[in-house]
Amino acid sequence: MSLLQKLGVSAENLAPEITGKYIGKPISRVDGRAKVTGNAKYAAEFNIGTGILYGYVISSPIAKGKITAVNARQALSQKGVLNVFTHENVPGLAWFDRSYQDQDAPPGGSPFRPLQSDEILFSQQPIALVIAETFELARYASTLVHFEYEVKEELNVGLELNLYKAKKPKKHRFPVPKPRGDAEKALAGSVVKIEEAYYHGYEHHNPMEMFASTVIYGDDDRLTIYDKTQGVLNSQSYVKSVFGLSEDEARVISPFMGGGFGAGLRPQYQLYMAVLASLELKRSVKVVLTRQQMFSFGHRPATLQKISLGASAEGKLQAVINRCYSETSTFEEYTENVVNWSGQMYQCDNVMLDHKLVPLDLFTPLDMRAPGGVTGMYALEVAIDELAVKAGIDPLEFRLLNYAEKDQNLDKPFSSKELRECYRQGAERFGWNKRNPEAGATLEGNNLVGWGVATGCWEANQMPSRAKAMLSADGKLTVSSATADIGTGTYTVMTQVAAETLGVAMEDVLFKLGDSVLPMSPLQGGSWTxxxxxxAVKLVCDQLKAKLFKMAKKVENSPFGNSKEEDVVFADRCISLKEDAQQYLTFTEIMRKSKVNYIEEDTTSLPNMLEQNEYSRFTHSAVFVEVKVDQDLGTVHVSRVVNAVAAGRIINTKTSRSQVLGGIVWGISMALHEDTVMDDNFGRFMNTNLAEYHVPVNADINDIDVIFVEEHDDIVNPLGVKGLGEIGIVGVAAAISNAVYHATGKRVRDLPIQLDKLL
Amino acid sequence: MINPREYIEPGSSWPLGHAVPDQPATHTVKLNINGQDVHLKIEPWVSLLDALREYIGLTGTKKGCDHGQCGACTVLVDGKRINSCLTLAVMKQGCEITTIEGLAKGDELHPMQEAFVEHDAYQCGYCTPGQICSAIGLINEGIANTRDEISELMSGNICRCGAYPHILDAIEQVKGVAGHE
Incomplete structure (x- = not known):
């Protein structure tokens, strides 16, 4: 309770408008110079030339079965090959499943343990680690290790082939709301209805940087681990519990990450492998996965949604049913929030939602940018479009007609929801009122032109976090927290918040992250950083201010004898009286006169759950898209996108625009490109490389316009921000699907929309 | 390189495996990188990318696929942009190799580096050195004049964060200034 009260104080301290010298400005990244000069160091780039050993992972060529024999003799006979780790020579490690469960592990499962069993559970399972003095040698020696297998013929892959095995998960991370009203009956009584199935297949994150861990074996037998991760503390606790190490024995560092998108929310197996080899050999070891191996772990699960919607003749939504089937592995139950959006986005009194899992012989799926949200909103927003078409109502008007004023899933008001304004501003910028209501009727040269709209939505969560701040007498401020910057701009925005709060220049602030010795912070994900x-940064800087002001009042001849904190201004490294700016003390003077060299605060920031739980807290967006479809070839080009986003306060308009822009590119990718193709006979993905696993290249991306709609929210958190990591992607695939329908009159209900589906 | 394991029949061996001699076959290779001569003792099959990253410690050049499919490893060789993962180091003796580390003059960034910072033409920064080298190579080629042409000819460099429009803004700015000189 005391901490909650503390937080209450911090919320009070915050002026309703954070006046911005830095906040809300288009500020270039503080780490920009490091990134454009090649000085930013990623996980595989430390301690080069220090005799570090190289590990090369061997992946299983079969999807299911047993390893019956291993022969590493030829590999080991190579000069410079130190060891080949397989299930036959890996030492006994932690016994219980919970030791392998990281912060993002599905509850109650048995996480995969590399090299601990002869059993093959999925294709490309890591089955050996070759350690050699050079990368070339390790890679070559990996070709000399011989395995024999017993292949299990009965293989469960392919979601639709295995639907009959669908079951309810033991524990859903996002409980599915109980039915409200009578959806079946309301559907039967609806004048306008649709019943369709929507599908997307497997997708892999494929950040540009491949997973890598560099483990430095110290003279004191301690490990310093440079890991590609979205949470150094998650990697550290995994290593600690699996290998029985203490906090001091395993420090994890990750100053830069070459893209995560969710892939780094769980420790990947190269971390386990590198630590294992380092401990066994008492040497420093680096393990980098290959691009092919980037397809060997978690992915966005293939998901099928059977949706029925019913509306009155006037277009009022009367029934929503969404029955969802998504895949999981045989050893963990991965769940995400796919169906809840169907009960939340539009006003409807009769809703039935269901989500079942189908266990397949694949690795456990893993959160991938807007997990569940992009999937659920894709299907719902295409279904709504279909219903609008059937009702003969403009799809934007249809959405406004069924606008949800409160969250019926939770029966709570929204903390803020400027979605109507998103629709309005987006439509205006896009020119929606000029839309031809008829589908397949607009021709431009040889291209059919179509316009589509869809809604986006994502959670606006706040988690507990700690932060530390130190102000030195020379006016330099160091703030730290063990969070990450996976490209989202964390270094920059935290520097802005700290500088703004304390009244120092950004150049005088150093924000440190990505080190397990820093104060606790959750995984970077879920748009909550x-x-x-x-x-936490705001709170700790506020506390530092209070401390400094207290000191300033005690200084001899202090101009602030009787003043309160609200009577003074912190700016330009000075405290001055609001009434009389000539009455001031510099930070340096205060500390010199108080005979201290620095002051320091360390604090925990907790969400004000009592207040937050009264509300439903979400980010919203309206996405407008124009596509051009070649009528002979069926090729689709997204020629224009306008995405209007209401995400609370925007801290940095430059990096925020990049985040939403990137999200839109991901949406285009999901709609038109991305698809990991499974060979159902062998249970193996067939296109495990960047030439055949398509993601957009520069020429695939055209005109993209991002609008930030003004939104005030003092419930979500003391800063009034809602996060931008996911919202940019949500809704884009649906808007494109709807635009393709409008262009061609053809409704494609499985992604990606490739040309064969339009011919 | 394709992972040979994926093509091995159980019990058999990868045919190329035996074509490689057991004993190391190191050569002394002399490379000119960012204006400096570097002498390396490496095997002839070490790629230029791995030579830069693992033997010289110039890790600014990135490995994104090791297959010539992503462009993250782009460097300039005699002013031309190439994928350093598809080139053996030994083949580039006597050439002028420029990496991302060789673009700034002391504290002064190359205009393309400045433009990338100004336009936020990145997020995670991993593809950025390749994008910048590729953009400089593109300007050297002198054949891309419109935004569409730049976009087409920058399509060998994947940016998974999706910064493409900002990358074009940055290149257009530098090209524009260069064109007026």
């Missing part, structure tokens, strides 16, 4: 770490 700004809200979570930002609030």
């Amino acid at each position: 700004m809200a979570t770490v930002g609030s």
Whole structure:
């Protein structure tokens, strides 16, 4: 309770408008110079030339069965090959499943344990690690290790082939709401209805940087681990519990990450492998996965949604049913929030939602940018479009007609929801009122032109986090928290918040992250970092201010004898009286006169759950898309996108625009490109490389316009921010699907929309 | 390189495996990188990318696929942009190799580096050195004049964060200034 009260104080301290010298400005990244000069160091780039050993992972060529024999003799006979680790020579490690469960592990499962069993559970399972003095040698020696297998013929892959095995998960991370009203009956009584199935297949994150861990074996037998991760503390606790190490024996560092998108929310197996080899050999070891191996772990699960919608003749939504089937592995139950959006986005009194899992012989799926949200909103927003078409109502008007004023899933008001304004501003910028209501009727040269709209939505969460701040007598401020910057701009925005709060220049602030010795912070994911770490940074700087002001009042001849904190201004490294700016003390004077060299605060910021739980807290967006479809070839080009986003306060308009822009590119990718193709006979993905696993290249991306709609929210967190990591992607695939329908009159209900589906 | 394991029949061996001699076959290779001569003792099959990253410690050049499919490893060789993962180091003796580390003059960034910072033409920064080298190579080629042409000819460099429009803004700015000189 005391901590909650503390937080209450911090919320009070925050002026309703954070006046911005830095906040809300288009500020270039503080780490930009490091990134454009090649000085930013990623996980595989430390301690080069220090005799570090190279590990090369061997992946299983079969999807299911047993390893019956291993022969590493030829590999080991190579001069410079130190060891080949397989299940036959890996030492006994932690016994219980919970030791392998990281912060993002599905509850109650048995996480995969590399090299601990002869059993093959999925294709490309890591089955050996070759350690050699050079990368070339390790890679070559990996070709000399011989395995024999017993292949299990009965293989369960392919979601639709295995639907009959669908079951309810033991524990859903996002409980599916109980039915409300009578959806079946309401559907039967609806004048306008649709019943369709929507599908997307497997997708892999494929950040540009491949997973890598560099483990430095110290003279004191301690490990310093440079890991590609979205949470150094998650990697550290995994290594600690699996290998029985203490906090001091395993420090994890990750100053830069070459893209995550969710892939780094769980420790990947190269971390386990590198630590294992380092401990066994008492040497420093580096393990980098290959691009092919980037397809060997978690992915966005293939998901099928059977949706029925019913509306009155006037277009009022009367029934929503969504029955969802998504895949999981045989050893963990991965769940995500796919169906809840169907009960939340539109006003409807009769809703039935269901989500079942189908266990397949694949690795466990893993959160991938807007997990569940992009999937659920894709299907719902295409279904709504279909219903609008059937009702003969403009799809934007249809959405406004069924606008949800409150969250019926939770029966709570929204903390803020400027979605109507998103629709309005987006439509205006896009020119929606000029839309031809008829589908397949607009021709431009040889291209059919179509316009589509869809809604986006994502959670606005805040998590507990700690932060530390130190102000030295020379006016330099160091703030730290063990969070990450996976490209989202954490370094920059936290520097802005700290500088703004304390009244120092950004150049005088150093924000440190990505080190397990720093104060606790949750995984970077779920769009919550700004809200979570930002609030902690704000709080700790506020506490530093209070401390400094207290000191300033005690200084001899202090101009602030009787003043309160609200009577003074912190700016330009000075405290001055609001009434009389000539009455001031510099930070340096205060500390010199108080005979201290620095002051320090360390604090925990907790979400004000009592207040937050009264509300439903979400980010919203309206996406407008124009596509051009070649009528002979069926090729689709997204020629224009306008995405209007209401995400609370925007801290940095430059990096925020990049985040939403990137999200839109991901949406285009999901709609038109991305698809990991499974060979159902062998249970293996067939296109495990960047030439055949298509993601957009520069020429695939055209005109993209991002609008930030003004939104005030003092419930979500003390900063009033809602996060931007996911919202940009949500809704884009649906808007494109709807635009393709409008262009061609053909409704494609499985992604990606490739040309064969339009011919 | 394709992972040979994926093509091995159980019990058999990868045919190329035996074509490689057991004993190391190191050569002394002399490379000119960012204006400096570097002498390396490496095997002839070490790629230029791995030579830069693992033997010289110039890790600014990135490995994104090791297959010539992503462009993250782009460097300039005699002013031309190439994928350093598809080139053996030994083949580039006597050439002028420029990496991302060789673009700034002391504290002064190359205009393309400045433009990338100004336009936020990145997020995670991993593809950025390749994008910048590729963009400089593109300007050297002198054949891309419109935004569409730049976009087409920058399509060998994947940016998974999706910064493409900002990358074009940055290149257009540098090209524009260069064109007026």
